[in-house]
Amino acid sequence: MPVYRPPSIRPSEITPEQVYLSRRQLLGGLAGIGLASAMPRASGQSMALVEPPLSFTRNARYSTPEKANSWSDITQYNNFYEFGTDKADPAQNAGDFRTRPWTVTVDGEAELRGQFDLDSFLKPHALEERIYRLRCVEAWSMVIPWVGIPLGEVLKRFKPTSRAKFVEFTTLLDPKQMPGQRYPVLDWPYAEGLRMDEAMHPLVILAVGLYGRVLPNQNGAPLRLVVPWKYGFKSIKSIVRIRFTEMQPKTSWQQSAPQEYGFFANVNPAVDHPRWSQKRERRIGQGSLWDRQPTLPFNGYADEVASLYRGLDLARWF
Ligand code: MTE
Numbered sequence: 001m002p003v004y005r006p007p008s009i010r011p012s013e014i015t016p017e018q019v020y021l022s023r024r025q026l027l028g029g030l031a032g033i034g035l036a037s038a039m040p041r042a043s044g045q046s047m048a049l050v051e052p053p054l055s056f057t058r059n060a061r062y063s064t065p066e067k068a069n070s071w072s073d074i075t076q077y078n079n080f081y082e083f084g085t086d087k088a089d090p091a092q093n094a095g096d097f098r099t100r101p102w103t104v105t106v107d108g109e110a111e112l113r114g115q116f117d118l119d120s121f122l123k124p125h126a127l128e129e130r131i132y133r134l135r136c137v138e139a140w141s142m143v144i145p146w147v148g149i150p151l152g153e154v155l156k157r158f159k160p161t162s163r164a165k166f167v168e169f170t171t172l173l174d175p176k177q178m179p180g181q182r183y184p185v186l187d188w189p190y191a192e193g194l195r196m197d198e199a200m201h202p203l204v205i206l207a208v209g210l211y212g213r214v215l216p217n218q219n220g221a222p223l224r225l226v227v228p229w230k231y232g233f234k235s236i237k238s239i240v241r242i243r244f245t246e247m248q249p250k251t252s253w254q255q256s257a258p259q260e261y262g263f264f265a266n267v268n269p270a271v272d273h274p275r276w277s278q279k280r281e282r283r284i285g286q287g288s289l290w291d292r293q294p295t296l297p298f299n300g301y302a303d304e305v306a307s308l309y310r311g312l313d314l315a316r317w318f
Contacts (some may be wrong), residue, residue: 002222006038016250022247022275023248036046047288051210051216052213052214053212053213054208054212054214056127056209059129062132062202063131064133066143068131070177070285073284073285074211074219075082075210075219076091077284079238080219080220081185081190082181083097083180084180089180097238099221101117101238102222104121104223105197106158107241107242107244108243108245109161109163109170109244109245110164110244111158111160112157112158116173118223123250125150127148127149128148128150129146129209129212130146131145132144132146132203132228134226134232134235135263135267135281135299137273137278137279139276139281139292140281140283141281141283142284142285144210145208145210145212146205147207147209147210147212148207148208148226148317150204151200151204151205152201154198157198160196164244165195165196165247165248166193166195166196166199166245167196168243168244168245169191169236169239169241169242170190170241171190171236171238171239172189186256190237190252191236191251193249193251194226195248197259197308198227201308203227203304204226205226206225206239207221207223207226208221208222220236222240224239225239228299229266229300229301230263230265230266231266248263262318264309264312266309266318267295268297268298268314269297270297270315271315279294280292280293280294
């Protein structure tokens, strides 16, 4: 099991509490006299100043000892097609996205179902920090200190029935707020799914924070999935619905290009994407554009999760 090492955060990335508070008071005061909108919108490194801090405990057991990427790497190089298809688009376009009030609907094959205000949905759970690798299907990776709650514990609360074989997740559909949804890039809303045993695995979390602070909008605020052994696209952002299903749910990328993106989407260096190799990856923020490191099966989480796929031909079920 990897040993925990606290993330190496540069002093510039952490705002002392007093500075943070006085800045919030300042912004609050300015808002009163209508000047807040004249302040430049925080983005990248400076955004750490305006994201409120969270209380959490660190989970050493499920954290990689690798060096975490910087706040600016993690918040300025994003895939969130609802806010544009370029890596810089989400940080540019998601600033005004409203993440409160936020309702999560839980339905399908479960004894308990309903619509929950986000805070009551999260309330029974204690927040944990976990440092995970994220490997995108585009052959780049990052190391991210998430703050979240184990998905399995959340799902158990709703008492899934014996017919619940899969869990489907859906992102908010709101083209007014999400300009990317005005274009048929994907069949909106973005949807993802996990097999029930995958969803219950203790490595899977619902994240609400990053670097000890509330999740920035471009990273999937207010609630996103993190499945560290699967390609990044399984980690769906801005979730409004969690549904227990008997049948395998349709996922956005599988629907859009089934020959390229399978339901499982496990990180697998032995199975190339039809248009590029998955053998190596570029760690964002390290080395030159051409530096590559080997990609590990299941993104390095094989000891924990390979047993979920025993007997499955992973070249066929990619
Ligand atoms: N979720 C939604 N709703 N829309 C998206 O476009 N992109 C996915 C995933 N979740 C995406 C999404 C992809 S391809 C990746 S690699 C990760 O989010 C990126 O997460 P990050 O921007 O926080 O690093």
